[in-house]
Amino acid sequence: MNHLMQIFALVELSITCAVVMILLLQKTSSQELSLTTKVMLILLLGNLFFWPLGLGMELPLVAYVRGVIGDLSIVTMLLLWTSLLSGRKPTPFAFKVSIACIAIVFYPLALGIGMIDPYAWGYGSVLFFIAVLLFAVVCGLANWSKGVWIIAIAILAWAAHWHESANLWDYLLDPFLAIWALIAVFGALYRRRRDKARSGYLFRPG
Secondary structure, three states: OHHHHHHHHHHHHHHHHHHHHHHHHHHOOOOOOOHHHHHHHHHHHHHHHHOOOOOOOOOOHHHHHHHHHOOOOHHHHHHHHHHHHOOOOOOOHHHHHHHHHHHHHHHHHHOOOOOOOHHHHHHOOHHHHHHHHHHHHHHHHOOOHHHHHHHHHHHHHHHOOOOOOOOOHHHHOOHHHHHHHHHHHHHHHHHHHHHHHHHHHHOOOO
């Protein structure tokens, strides 16, 4: 069973690595790739990451990637996959702000700063589980259905022990998701401040 979990984890990360490479490719291109092209590239690049290619490496490339970054959360993985397959529809800014705020509070406390350890809540705290469900409800009320089913799949994966971790936090949040949210929030605030400054300069008397 553990061996099967390892294979599933490598398959997931192989697909995710392929998705990241295609997203970076699209960033340099003004033309949107067709869905067929994206799927073909995912299959090609995913196989390159998953199967051992020799070149002095005893393990597949994805095994080395996993050794460095570990397993991504289900939320991060699904956000990446859907952002590629559903086009360039942006993730709601409110979601990014929420993740950034949670990360700012969570990581210092989880690392031992303070008397509270929120990471321990992920091992079956009913209140924490209810809070996650309420967050999904808020996503639904905000008309972001993708957020609802992403959180739902993360909860189901945790309940089924899909990854090695038994902590719900590891299915919902990881450092890469936190960094992405923080960069997005601070970048948006910077652009808003810059645009406001430019607007004030343009309409300044004289």
